Amino acid sequence: MLIGEFADRTGLSQRTVRHYDEIKVLQASGRSECGYRFYAPADLDRARVIRAMRALSLSTTEIRDDLAILDRVESASSAPTPADRRELAAILADAECREHALRERIGLASDFVEMLRAL
Template sequence: MSDATPEVAEAGRTMHIGELAERTGLSLRTIRHYDDVGILPATARTEGGFRVYSEEDLERLMVIRRMKPLGFTLEEMTDLLSVLDALQQETDQGAVDELRARVATFRDTAVQRRDKMVETLARADEFIDVLTRY
């Protein structure tokens, strides 16, 4: 992408929002919303004002996409993303341990929410079985 800033181009492959949407299965509107609320700011903008995203942004968006079906709020997503960002930069072992404990809390919450979804799905299957009898 020749219209991306040189710093972004040198940092690695970039993509416009359409490619990011295609690769994640999310709508342009959703990605723009995540940018607007600050959990997925574009890495850069072209001279024409188009959003430019990196592979790291794609990975971040995939975390967000995976949290959404489990009912995590934007605030919770923001919190987890800040923890994950800090883990990538932190060198103090005590701080790393604290951050990992926070990730474990998110994991426990995700497991609980998934278990509830499994239970709900089982009930839906039971209902479908009832309807199949007719």
């Protein structure tokens, strides 16, 4: 699929998709002779992972680093090494901490919305 359809299907803007391609976080699966980016169904999955990471307020550097670890572990032909397991555990612990903070903010926002509805 071309970048427009890919952007629509992922909820990302075309500008964001281009930026992610430039910084090598979400690279196009291929390019046409004219330079148009082509995306495959597997790229949709990666975009969803990146969106989830952004929802937890990870920076692009953190996303790039975490994706590198995830890619390494997923592409390995054997079980994760002890070092990989430690890195995955650190990613999980950070994600859980960020999720908890996000849930607290959602609770505060919900309280505010309920207060407004009561007026």
